[in-house]
Amino acid sequence: MSVASTGTRGHGVDGVEVRPAVGDDLSGVLSVGHRTWLATYEPLVGPEYVAMGLAKWWTSDVVAASIRKGRTIVAVDGDDVVGVATFGPQDDDFVLWKLYVLPDNHGNGVGSRLLDAVVERAVEGGHSRIVLSHIEGNAGAARFYARHGFTETHRESGGSDMPVSVWMERPLPSAEATGTEDAS
Numbered sequence: 240m241s242v243a244s245t246g247t248r249g250h251g252v253d254g255v256e257v258r259p260a261v262g263d264d265l266s267g268v269l270s271v272g273h274r275t276w277l278a279t280y281e282p283l284v285g286p287e288y289v290a291m292g293l294a295k296w297w298t299s300d301v302v303a304a305s306i307r308k309g310r311t312i313v314a315v316d317g318d319d320v321v322g323v324a325t326f327g328p329q330d331d332d333f334v335l336w337k338l339y340v341l342p343d344n345h346g347n348g349v350g351s352r353l354l355d356a357v358v359e360r361a362v363e364g365g366h367s368r369i370v371l372s373h374i375e376g377n378a379g380a381a382r383f384y385a386r387h388g389f390t391e392t393h394r395e396s397g398g399s400d401m402p403v404s405v406w407m408e409r410p411l412p413s414a415e416a417t418g419t420e421d422a423s
């Protein structure tokens with residue numbers, strides 16, 4: 240069963256829909272990324288890091304490519320994208336690259352639903368674990384991932400003037416065990 244084929248189309252009780260992103264979501268995804276990055280990282284690591292990250296990971300080209308490859312999931316409230324998650328391979332790993340929910344929507348379960356959708360993809364793909372990193376000092380993210388079963392594996396220096404990345408992993412059950420199979 241894929242995210243797109245869930246009977247409810249990913250609608251929650253609050254009316255927020257979680258679904259794979261399409262081309263028309265591009266500006267909404269960019270807006271979530273830019274607004275949430277600024278609010279999260281400027282106080283934590285400063286404006287230079289925010290400018291670098293937005294220029295590297297949140298350009299139209301990068302975001303459109305991820306949408307085109309089917310590696311972006313959005314949470315949508317009416318016409319508004321309020322949260323986004325992206326995933327993809329790195330070597331043998333399945334990586335959750337981005338998980339961002341607009342600050343006004345934090346604490347409403349949107350991040351948990353986006354994470355669940357990404358985990359479902361990883362299980363469907365037959366992966367034995369999902370990995371991610373967050374910046375050292377991002378206490379909200381650390382708490383969120385710990386509550387969702389992730390444990391730290393190692394820390395990676397970002398180099399001069401760059402934040403340290405905290406890498407985490409969560410083991411996954413096999414697709415047979417969960418009854419989900421990749422139909423594609």
Ligand SMILES: CC(C)(COP(=O)(O)OP(=O)(O)OC[C@H]1O[C@@H](n2cnc3c(N)ncnc32)[C@H](O)[C@@H]1OP(=O)(O)O)[C@@H](O)C(=O)NCCC(=O)NCCS
Pocket residue numbers: 275279338339340341344345346347348349350351352372373374377379380382383386
């Ligand atoms: C981390 C994040 C994706 C979680 O999404 P969310 O929709 O707020 O999460 P949920 O509502 O499903 O779960 C809430 C949990 O998230 C954590 N959390 C993190 N930041 C929070 C915030 N500002 N408000 C409320 N909860 C927050 C808490 O641990 C909370 O757990 P609790 O139930 O014990 O209070 C979201 O807060 C976010 O976008 N944060 C800023 C960007 C970021 O750090 N992203 C991760 C990058 S690696």
